[in-house]
Amino acid sequence: WKLQVETGAFSTTDRRVFNYDKDVYILYNPWCCEDLVFMPEERFLDEYILADVGKIWVGPYGSSRGREWVFGQFDKSVLPAAMLMFSKSGFSDTSRGDPIKSTRLISKMVNSNDDDGILVGRWDGDYGDGTAPASWTGSVPILEEYLQNEESVCYGQCWVFSGVTTTICRALGIPSRVVSNLVSAHDTNASLSIDKYYDTNDEELDFDPTNPTGEDSIWNYHVWNDVYMARPDLPTGYGGWQAIDATPQETSDGVYQCGPTSLEAIKQGKVGFNYDVAFMVASVNADLMRWKEDPNAPMGYARIYCNKYHIGRMILTKKPFLFDPNGDKDREDITLEYKAKEGTEFERVSLMNAVRGLKSAQSFFSVPENIKADVDFDLVDLDKIKIGEDYEIVVNINNKSDEVRHIRAVLSSSSVFYTGVKAKLIKKAEGSFSVPPRSTETMRLEIRADDYLNKLVEYCIMKIYAIATVDETKETWADEDDFQVVKPTIQIQMPSKTIPIKKPVLVKLSFVNPLKKRLTNCKFQLAGPSLVRNQGIGHRDVGPGGLVEVETQMVPQVAGEQTIVATFAARELMDITGSVKVDVYDDED
Known part of the structure; x- marks a missing residue:
């Protein structure tokens, strides 16, 4: 927006006009009870709006870990990048004041599948013409590149999409948290089941014989976002946390977008509510069904097994007000916000509510298991x-x-x-x-x-x-x-964990090559709000069992508790991370 101030006295017709020469951004206000994004427990806004460093849980169930991420929502590049995103989408000015429409649009525009969005998704391990998803330390370098080139940035995966979404939402004043679903279902045919098929020789088929457009899959983990808002378009009781997913998995209304989906609607199995409730129910609570070829079965396949507890083993987010650089004390289990406890009558009733609302699911759940x-x-x-x-x-x-x-x-x-x-x-x-x-x-x-x-x-x-x-x-x-x-983690060493403001400090990053082969194309990435801004540090090739070590300097700019995040990637080894918390003090205080 542009700001113009007109002043004058009642006794005269003379007017003075002041034109403010910088852009003005009108944000949502979650501290205001009249705003749709109002969060009654104000103290949580310290986390869901103001925290500029967080964690994203990645990895399989049983070995998941919190991956540090610099959201950096107060960086100078973030709001201009968000405005570029909105303008590329053709999103109307009047709709931008509606958090329901805005977050649905964000879930579409953070991926590049429609309207030249922010990030290109890639999962095949070939990232030579871009940045490997595991190399990003946070959202700011992604949004800077998008703003500078006005083109989609290569590459992202689910936690990268989620990290960028968090940055944009928090910058706009929409409370947001990152959500990781361990053992996450990707249901391609709205059956509310993940279906695996076997031939008569017990070989698993690499296609779905009942769904020519694709096959179901189970991701070790999948990451999306919750955003907080009222839902005047839904019955009373379905406001609060809403799921949105910027990873392009399935289309909704013809484009790759998902949500906002009321967590209460997911938990109740209310598949008729807006938006994408059935897809989210399947993501966290689908049944895993196995089918074996049987010419006598109505579908040509007999159901031989059904696991009701495998999907959605644990749903995690970062615990407010806590950051643990060396462990998972800051992990919060929010599974029961998405579904009732597994095995309870309420959990089964909720899933059956969803099944009854989808003809595509009824044919799968009506088949009994053919087992002696x-x-x-x-x-x-x-x-x-x-x-x-x-x-x-x-x-x-x-x-x-x-x-x-x-x-x-x-x-x-x-x-x-x-x-x-x-x-x-x-x-x-x-x-x-x-x-x-x-x-x-x-x-x-x-x-x-x-x-x-x-x-x-x-x-x-x-x-x-x-x-x-x-x-x-x-x-x-x-x-x-x-x-x-x-794999090992990056050790971040400094002379002290208490450092002075605006004075150079030496930082050492190191780990030992765990492989029995040489590491090539080695590079560290280092970031920390108010400490060091998106620094890349190359490293020579490293032999088997060799020490990988670099030194650099940083100059803290803001006093208080700060976090440094580092990543390492080589052609042969990636997804090496580390973080450390430091306390920056001002000599003049």
Whole structure:
């Protein structure tokens, strides 16, 4: 907006006009009870509006970690970049005062799939013509590049989309938090189920025979945002936190956008409410169903297994007023804000409410399981291993019948992208054996470090998989588990954690190369509001087991508690991060 002030006296017609020569931004006011984004518990605005550094939880269930992110919503580039985003979208001036419309627009424009939005998404590991998602330290360099070039920035993934969304929302005065859903469903056909299909030879199909437009998937984790506002377009009780998702997964009203979706509507299964409730219900509470080819079944596939508890294992955000640079004390579990406790009657009733509202889901949930089960199988979960360690797949079998059971089984392990897409097969074994009556057996497959080290992909996530069929009863069982190969963190060292304002301070970043191969194209990124602004530091190639270390200087500009965030990426190794908190003091105080 432009500001013009006209002054004059009542006794004269003379008027003086003052033209303010800088842009004026009119923001939402969450401290004002008449604003739709008003947050009654004002103290939480210190986190959801004012905090310019936070954490985003990434990684599989069992080994997730808080990844530091510099939101930087007070940086000089943020509001102009937001205005550029709005203007590119054709979003009307009158709509910009509506947080429902504005946040839906933000979920569309942070990705580049429509209207030249801010970030290009990429998940295949090939980032040579841009910046690898794992290399970003925060939102400011992304928004600076977008503002400078007026073109979409390469590249982002879900937590990057979410970090940028948080920055824009907080800058505009809309309370926002980052939300991470561990074991997140991507339901492509509104069935409220994640469906995996197998042929008669127990081989998993790489397509969905009931959905030619795509197949369901399970992401190890997925990150989106909650924004806080009243919802006058919905019945009473559905205001408060609303989910929006800027990652381009599925279209809504013809474009890649999602939300705002009332968390209470998700929890109740109110799929008729605006916006995208069915998709969000599936993301956090879909059933995992396995189907095996059967010419006698109505769908051509019989349902052999249904796991009601796998999806949405934990939903996390950063706890207000706390930042833990060395652990997860600042992690807050908000699962029960999205759904009732798993296994309770309320949780099942809510999901069935959603199923009844979707014809596309009813056909899947009306099929009974075709199982005569007298053998129990249990795949032993793995949470994480250190890079270079061996691991094994273990399946415990319990024959509860009074007869011998003959079993055919396949065990395998693969590296996977965090979206659940398989990358490289590491090892596979299959065979047949018998289990005596009323007895137990154990299947094992050992995988050595040399089997997997050259097959890891970004974020070092692995999948173990088992499938077995009992010859006598035709019972088929399958299960899988994802875990992470853990890498080192960046150690950030300074002469003291208490440093003076406006005086140079030496900062040292270091870690040890955990791989048995040379690291090339090495680069650190360093950022911290009021400390150091988006600094890139190159490093020579590093041999196996070698020390990776750089030194740099920074000059603190603002007193108070501050946070430094660092990342490292090489051609052979990425997603190495670290952070430290420092207290900046002013000698004159």
